[in-house]
Amino acid sequence: MTLKIYGINFSSCTRRVAVVCKELNVPYELVTVDILKGEQRSAEHLVRQPFGVIPAIEDDGFELFESRAIGRYVVAKYGKGSGLVPDPADIAATAKFEQAASIENNNFDPHAGQLILELVIKPTRGIPSSPERVKELQATMASKLDAYEKILSKQKYLAGDTLTIADLFHLPWLYGLTEKANLDLIPSRPNVARWYNDISSRPAWQAVKDFA
Ligand SMILES: N[C@@H](CCC(=O)N[C@@H](CS)C(=O)NCC(=O)O)C(=O)O
Structure with a gap:
């Protein structure tokens, strides 16, 4: 299943995640949560991101929020050997x-x-x-x-x-x-x-x- 990014195309935090996916050629689907309409505070989104901000992801049933943590997760799962995060043994x-x-x-x-x-x-x-x-x-x-x-x-x-x-x-x-x-x-x-x-x-x- 394609990794889903819950965010919006113009948001910096969403693009922080998207650039890591692009760097590793990880396909993603952007599911729009429109922060101009306040959708980040909807009951549905608060289940994904209790602080009421974007982005959040869902990847094969695994859910995560905080753009930097997501970036690290994407590298750990899809970018072994990419050097984007060093090998913990080093x-x-x-x-x-x-x-x-x-x-x-x-x-x-x-x-x-x-x-x-x-x-x-x-x-x-x-x-x-x-x-x-x-x-x-x-x-x-x-x-x-x-x-x-x-x-x-x-x-x-x-x-x-x-x-x-x-x-x-x-x-x-x-x-x-x-x-x-x-x-x-x-x-x-x-x-x-x-x-x-x-x-x-x-x-x-x-x-x-x-x-x-
Ligand atoms: N530390 C969070 C920050 C998230 C954040 O501030 N997102 C902004 C968009 S870049 C947002 O949702 N703003 C709407 C709001 O604060 O209501 C992360 O990196 O994921």
């Missing part, structure tokens, strides 16, 4: 991967998500964004990306010289920040620019960047 590579995953989750995602909220989501809903908040978030994001620049000046990807899902997980927000919010965060940081050009030009991302 303790050093696994530790560096966990470090990279933690960097994305803590140093990138919260600030990037808030910037997207202010600069992309609020304007589309007619809600005024706060210039002070944007300024503060942009400064935080810039300092975080300065740290990325240091890391990426020594290695190709965030966990080392091999692409992992920790890199791929950045794509929806980085795309939103650079190409939807038109923020100039990347070109002044040559190693971040090289890394972003590399990961964003992958066919998997090109296939889902606008719609999962």
Whole structure:
């Protein structure tokens, strides 16, 4: 049975899952849960995702939510040997991967998500964004990306010289920040620019960047 992703084509979290599936050529069916209509809070969806957000998956009777956990599951089940998550027997590579995953989750995602909220989501809903908040978030994001620049000046990807899902997980927000919010965060940081050009030009991302 085809893996079902419960989400919506424009959602960043849905595309975070879809890009991992595409990278591994795992077919999926997108079952639309329309967050603009509030369907994420329907009784039916709350059974799949008790926190009332998307995405969630169902794969041959197995259910899971949280986009990053889903990405790890997809690699564990369908991507053995892909290197997208290191072999647990390689303790050093696994530790560096966990470090990279933690960097994305803590140093990138919260600030990037808030910037997207202010600069992309609020304007589309007619809600005024706060210039002070944007300024503060942009400064935080810039300092975080300065740290990325240091890391990426020594290695190709965030966990080392091999692409992992920790890199791929950045794509929806980085795309939103650079190409939807038109923020100039990347070109002044040559190693971040090289890394972003590399990961964003992958066919998997090109296939889902606008719609999962
Ligand atoms: N940590 C969750 C975050 C899920 C999330 O915030 N999803 C957003 C779409 S990207 C959503 O459902 N928003 C609608 C809402 O908050 O009501 C994950 O990664 O799956």
